[in-house]
Amino acid sequence: MANPNGIGAPVRRREDARFLTGRGTYTDDINRPGQTHAVFVRSPYAHATIRGIDAAEAMQAPGVIAVLTGADMAADKVGSLPCGWQIHSKDGSPMKEPPHFPIARDRARYVGDAVAVVIAETREQAKDAAELVMVDYEELPAAVTSLKALEGGAPQVHDDVGGNLCFDWHLGDAAAVDAAFAQAAHVAKLDLINQRLVPKAMEPRAALGEYDRATGEHTLTTTSQNPHVIRLLMGAFVLGIPEHKLRVVAPDVGGGFGSKIFHYGEEAVVTWAAKKVGRPVKWTAERSESFLTDAHGRDHVSHAELALDKDGNFLALRVATVANMGAYLSTFAPSIPTYLYATLLAGQYKTPAIYAEVKAVFTNTVPVDAYRGAGRPEACYLIERLVEVAAAETGIDKAELRRRNFVPAAAMPYQTPVALQYDTGDFAKNLDIALPLVDYDGFAARKADSVRRGKLRGIGFATYIEACGIAPSNIAGALGARAGLYESAEVRFHPTGSVTVFTGSHSHGQGHETTFAQLVSERFGVPIENVEIVHGDTSKIPFGMGTYGSRSLAVGGSAIVKAMDKVERKAKKIAAHMLEAAEADIEAKDGRFVVAGTDKSLTIGDIALQAYVPHNFPLDELEPGLDEQAFYDPKNFTYPNGCHVCEVEIDPDTGVVQVVNFAAVDDFGRVINPLIVEGQVHGGLVQGIGQALLENCVYDPESGQLLTGSYMDYCMPRADDVPSFTVRYHEDQPCTHNPLGVKGCGEAGTIGASAAVMNAVVHALSEYGITHLDMPATPERVWQAIRHHTPAQAAE
Amino acid sequence: MYAFTYHRPKTVADATALLGQFEDPKLLGGGQTLLPTLKQRLARPSDLIDLGQIPELQGIGEEAGGLTVGAFTRHAQVAHSDTVQRVIPALASLAEGIGDRQVRNMGTLGGSICNADPSADYPAAVVALKATVRTDRREIAGDDFFTGMFETALEPGEIVTAVHFQKPDKAAYAKFRNPASRYAIVGVFVAVFGSEVRVAVTGAGPSVFRADDMEAALAQDFRADALNGASVSADGLNADIHASAEYRAHLVRVMARRAVEACG
Numbered sequence A: 001m002a003n004p005n006g007i008g009a010p011v012r013r014r015e016d017a018r019f020l021t022g023r024g025t026y027t028d029d030i031n032r033p034g035q036t037h038a039v040f041v042r043s044p045y046a047h048a049t050i051r052g053i054d055a056a057e058a059m060q061a062p063g064v065i066a067v068l069t070g071a072d073m074a075a076d077k078v079g080s081l082p083c084g085w086q087i088h089s090k091d092g093s094p095m096k097e098p099p100h101f102p103i104a105r106d107r108a109r110y111v112g113d114a115v116a117v118v119i120a121e122t123r124e125q126a127k128d129a130a131e132l133v134m135v136d137y138e139e140l141p142a143a144v145t146s147l148k149a150l151e152g153g154a155p156q157v158h159d160d161v162g163g164n165l166c167f168d169w170h171l172g173d174a175a176a177v178d179a180a181f182a183q184a185a186h187v188a189k190l191d192l193i194n195q196r197l198v199p200k201a202m203e204p205r206a207a208l209g210e211y212d213r214a215t216g217e218h219t220l221t222t223t224s225q226n227p228h229v230i231r232l233l234m235g236a237f238v239l240g241i242p243e244h245k246l247r248v249v250a251p252d253v254g255g256g257f258g259s260k261i262f263h264y265g266e267e268a269v270v271t272w273a274a275k276k277v278g279r280p281v282k283w284t285a286e287r288s289e290s291f292l293t294d295a296h297g298r299d300h301v302s303h304a305e306l307a308l309d310k311d312g313n314f315l316a317l318r319v320a321t322v323a324n325m326g327a328y329l330s331t332f333a334p335s336i337p338t339y340l341y342a343t344l345l346a347g348q349y350k351t352p353a354i355y356a357e358v359k360a361v362f363t364n365t366v367p368v369d370a371y372r373g374a375g376r377p378e379a380c381y382l383i384e385r386l387v388e389v390a391a392a393e394t395g396i397d398k399a400e401l402r403r404r405n406f407v408p409a410a411a412m413p414y415q416t417p418v419a420l421q422y423d424t425g426d427f428a429k430n431l432d433i434a435l436p437l438v439d440y441d442g443f444a445a446r447k448a449d450s451v452r453r454g455k456l457r458g459i460g461f462a463t464y465i466e467a468c469g470i471a472p473s474n475i476a477g478a479l480g481a482r483a484g485l486y487e488s489a490e491v492r493f494h495p496t497g498s499v500t501v502f503t504g505s506h507s508h509g510q511g512h513e514t515t516f517a518q519l520v521s522e523r524f525g526v527p528i529e530n531v532e533i534v535h536g537d538t539s540k541i542p543f544g545m546g547t548y549g550s551r552s553l554a555v556g557g558s559a560i561v562k563a564m565d566k567v568e569r570k571a572k573k574i575a576a577h578m579l580e581a582a583e584a585d586i587e588a589k590d591g592r593f594v595v596a597g598t599d600k601s602l603t604i605g606d607i608a609l610q611a612y613v614p615h616n617f618p619l620d621e622l623e624p625g626l627d628e629q630a631f632y633d634p635k636n637f638t639y640p641n642g643c644h645v646c647e648v649e650i651d652p653d654t655g656v657v658q659v660v661n662f663a664a665v666d667d668f669g670r671v672i673n674p675l676i677v678e679g680q681v682h683g684g685l686v687q688g689i690g691q692a693l694l695e696n697c698v699y700d701p702e703s704g705q706l707l708t709g710s711y712m713d714y715c716m717p718r719a720d721d722v723p724s725f726t727v728r729y730h731e732d733q734p735c736t737h738n739p740l741g742v743k744g745c746g747e748a749g750t751i752g753a754s755a756a757v758m759n760a761v762v763h764a765l766s767e768y769g770i771t772h773l774d775m776p777a778t779p780e781r782v783w784q785a786i787r788h789h790t791p792a793q794a795a796e
Numbered sequence B: 001m002y003a004f005t006y007h008r009p010k011t012v013a014d015a016t017a018l019l020g021q022f023e024d025p026k027l028l029g030g031g032q033t034l035l036p037t038l039k040q041r042l043a044r045p046s047d048l049i050d051l052g053q054i055p056e057l058q059g060i061g062e063e064a065g066g067l068t069v070g071a072f073t074r075h076a077q078v079a080h081s082d083t084v085q086r087v088i089p090a091l092a093s094l095a096e097g098i099g100d101r102q103v104r105n106m107g108t109l110g111g112s113i114c115n116a117d118p119s120a121d122y123p124a125a126v127v128a129l130k131a132t133v134r135t136d137r138r139e140i141a142g143d144d145f146f147t148g149m150f151e152t153a154l155e156p157g158e159i160v161t162a163v164h165f166q167k168p169d170k171a172a173y174a175k176f177r178n179p180a181s182r183y184a185i186v187g188v189f190v191a192v193f194g195s196e197v198r199v200a201v202t203g204a205g206p207s208v209f210r211a212d213d214m215e216a217a218l219a220q221d222f223r224a225d226a227l228n229g230a231s232v233s234a235d236g237l238n239a240d241i242h243a244s245a246e247y248r249a250h251l252v253r254v255m256a257r258r259a260v261e262a263c264g
C-alpha cells in the first residue's frame, strides 16, 4: 500500500494547527527579561540634509534609555549594509554602490529613512520620546520616478552617482537582433510599465537583539527568510561580529514574498544597541512603517519590439528597460532586473535573437528588491503582452501564434539566446490541457451573452517559464552573485527511530514541515508524525541559504535527499553488520533493509537503535550514530512553466473588470504535496491578479510622499475579487537534474497571472481600438480608455 | 496612541456631564474612525467617553410610519434588522454594504454621521429619507445636518441620540465602492415620496448633496432613461488617486440610473 503521507499525497499542513489557532511563535511574541523597545525616528522628507539632531529633550522623557544616531554608529565603526550581487555595466565598469547605513548619517534619501532610534522601557515611551527628537532637516528636491531621475538636471540621490545611474547593463546579441529586424515582415511594438508594488506579509517585520556579556554572544531574532544570510552579511560586513559569536533565529515568520530576504538596517541596529544598552532591544514595525520601509517590488518602464516573419515566426526581440532601485541598493536588488529578468525574455519561444538593455536608477524612494516572482513576472508580462499585440496585429489566433513559436518538447534541453538552458518542458501540452478547461471554442458564445447584457468580454493567455531553484553557485558567481546558492540539510535519526531534519531552507508559509517530512516518510517508511523539521536557527541548522526564488524543494529538498542517501548508505552498513550479510547484498526498499533474496530484513528503526547502541560494532569500519549532513548545489536552474488563461467581463459604464474564469495549467515537475502546491498556486494567482487590477504603489511625483501608505489606499486583493480557480498540473516533464525531479511552484501563479489578466482586459477592449493598458486596470483607467476611443463597430 | 482616561457613562445625561468636566474629551462610538486616528497619534483627547453602554442610544423602532434608529446602533444591526428590512429595505442594504464585516459589527450610525466623512454611506440616506437627527438638546433636519467635509451642524459637546428616517414609497441605494477601503467613491440614494423624488449623492463631493437636475427629471418621469439628459458637473467634486472628478461625475449618473432601476 502506498504511504498515505509519502510523495504525491495531499497531506494537510502539519503546521496549520499551530498557525490557525494562534499558537505560532513569531518574533514579536518573544519577550526577554529586561527587554527594551526601539522606535525609529524616520525622515518625513523624501530627500533632506540632516543638519543636526537634538535629542536632549527626548533623553529626559520618561523611560528613555538611549537615543542613538548614525553618528553613534559611525563612531562604533558600524558598516554599510552590503549588496549581495554585483552587476557590471556595458562598458565593463562596476555598478555604483553608494553606502547604505542602517541609520542615515547626513542625508535622508526617502520618506521613512531611519534618522535616529529611541530605546525606552516601553514601546509607548519610545514612541513619545521619538516625537521629541528634534531633527534639523534641510529639505532638498527629490528624484522620485525612474524616468525623471535619469533626466539631465534631476536631483542627485547620491552625490557620486552621476545622473542617478547605478548601472547600464545589457544581455544578448545586438547585431544579430538588428539583422533580424531588418528582415522582419512585421514588427510589434509596445511601451509598458510594470508598476511598483508594496509587499504585504501578514506579519510585519520585527527584530529582537540580545547580547550575553558572559559569553560575548549576540543573538538576533528576526523576521527573515534566510537567517544564515543575515548572519553572514550583518556579522561580517556591518557589525564585525564573528560568526561563532552571532546567532540569528528566524522563528515562525508570517509570510515574506521576498521582502524578508534582505538584510535590513533595523536588524543591525537592535543587535548593536543591545550590547550598547546592555539589555535586549526589540523593534516591531507598525503597518504604516512596513509600507514605508519594506523593500518594494517591480517598478520597470520598458519598450519592447518583436520581429516576425510573414508566417508569424518570431525572429528577434529587443527590449529596453529602466528599473527603479530606490534610494539604496537592497541586498539582491541589482540581480532582479538583470539576471532574473532579461535571462527569461525568451519565454517559451524559440526566438533566435534577443537583446535587452537595462538601466538601473537611484530615486528618492524606498529600495526595490525581489518580490514574489522577482524579475520573472516582469519578463513574462512583457513577452506575453507583446505576443498578444503581435497576434492582434497579424490576425493570427493568439493560441496558434504561441504554438507556432513554442520551443518544442523535442528540442529540450534548449539553449536560449539569453544564457539559460531549459531542461524540460512541453509547452504545447500545457496549452492543449488549458484550452478545453476554459472552453476556448465557446468564447464567442459567452461573449455574445455578455454583449446582450451590455458587457464586454475578453480572454487572455500567458504562457510563462521561470528560472527557479536558485541557483548553481558557479553560474551565479559568474553572473555577479557574491554568495553561493546551494542548500544544506542534516537528517538525524534518533535511537528510537524518530527523525529530526535540519534544513537550511526556511518556511514562512510554504509548508516545509509537511512536504519535507513526506520526503523522509516516503524514503524510510517512518510515520510522518515521527519526523520533525527544524529550520530557522543558525545555532541548530547547518549553513543554509534560505527560501526564495521557489528554491526550497528543488534545492533544499535535494539536499535532504542527499543527506538521506548518506543515511541509507550508513544504514546499509549497519544492516549488513546486524544481518551478517555483505553490504552489497542489502537492498533498501520501502523503509526496509533486506538481504537480497532472503526474508531477512530490518526496519530503519531497528537500525537506528543499533546505531546508538553499538555494543559490538566493528568500530574501525563502522562509526556509531545515524546522522548525516549534505550540501546540494544545483547543476542548473529549474524551469517551471505553464499556461494561464483568464477570462474577464467588463462593465463599460463603470470600467469595472471582473475576472470570471481563470485556469492555470502548470508543469512543476514532480509534485510532492498537491494540496500545498495548489495552495501556492492560488496565492500566487491572487497576487498576480492583484497586480493586474488593484495594487499600485504611488509616490507623489514631486514631494516623494507615499500616497498609498495604508490599506485604505493600497488595494489588496480580497477573496471576492477573484473567481474560483481551475488549477491543473502534469508531471510528464520532471526536472532532469535534481534527484526529486521537482521544479518549484511558489512564484508561478504570480508570474503568469498578471499577463493573462491584462491580455484578457485588452482583448475585451479591443473593439474600441485599444491595444494596451498599463496595470493596474482600475475602473477609472478602463473607463478613460474606453472614453478616449471609439468603438470600431462599423468594422465588426 | 497617547494615554487618555476612559469613561463609560450609563445615561446621556452622565455623558453630557462628563463632556463638561474635562479639558479635551471625545465621544467614542464604534471606534472605527476614532481609534485608527488615535493609533496614528493624529488626535490626543484627554478623555474618551464611550457611548456603548447607554440604553437610550440603542434600538430600532417604528415611529410615525418611519423608523427611529438609536445613535449607537451598529451597522450590522441595521443591516440585519427585520424591522428595517420591512420598512425601509434600502436602508438595510446600505448598511450591509458598509466597509467589511468587522467594521459593520463595530461602527455605529451616530459615529458615522457625526464623523461626516465625504465618502460615508449613511449621509446619503439621512438626506434622501428626509431624516431628522435627534440630539441631547434638539432636532436637526437631515437636510441641514451635513455642512461640509467632516463638518456637521452639531455644537461642541452635542450628542446625537437617534435618527428618524421617513418611510419612502420606494427607494434604493447604489454604491460604487473604493476597491481598497470600500467606502463610497460615489453613492446615490434615490427615494420617492409621492410626487417628490430625492436623489442624494455621497462620495462625489466634499459633503453629501442633492442632485437637483436628476430629481427634477425623475419627478417628471421615474425611469432610468429620464436621467440621460441630467448630469452632475465635475466642478468642485472630489479627486484622488482612485477617481478623478470627471469620473465621479460620470459615476453619479451611472449609480443614479442603477438606483432608479433597483426601485422597480
Ligand SMILES: Cc1cc2nc3c(=O)[nH]c(=O)nc-3n(C[C@H](O)[C@H](O)[C@H](O)COP(=O)(O)OP(=O)(O)OC[C@H]3O[C@@H](n4cnc5c(N)ncnc54)[C@H](O)[C@@H]3O)c2cc1C
Pocket (backbone or CB within 6 Å): B026, B027, B028, B029, B030, B031, B032, B033, B034, B035, B051, B071, B072, B097, B098, B099, B100, B103, B106, B107, B108, B109, B110, B111, B112, B114, B115, B117, B119, B120, B121, B122, B158, B159, B160, B161, B181, B182, B183, B184
Ligand atoms: C476599513 C473601514 C472601512 C469603512 N468603510 C466604510 C464604508 O464603506 N462606508 C461608510 O459609511 N463608512 C465606512 N467606514 C467607517 C465606519 O462606518 C465607521 O463606523 C464610522 O465612520 C464611524 O462610526 P463609529 O461608530 O465607529 O464612530 P467613532 O469612530 O467611534 O467616532 C467617530 C466620530 O463621531 C463622534 N461620535 C460618535 N458617536 C457620536 C454621537 N452619538 N454623538 C456625537 N458624536 C459622536 C466621535 O466622537 C468621533 O468624532 C469604514 C471604516 C473602516 C475602518
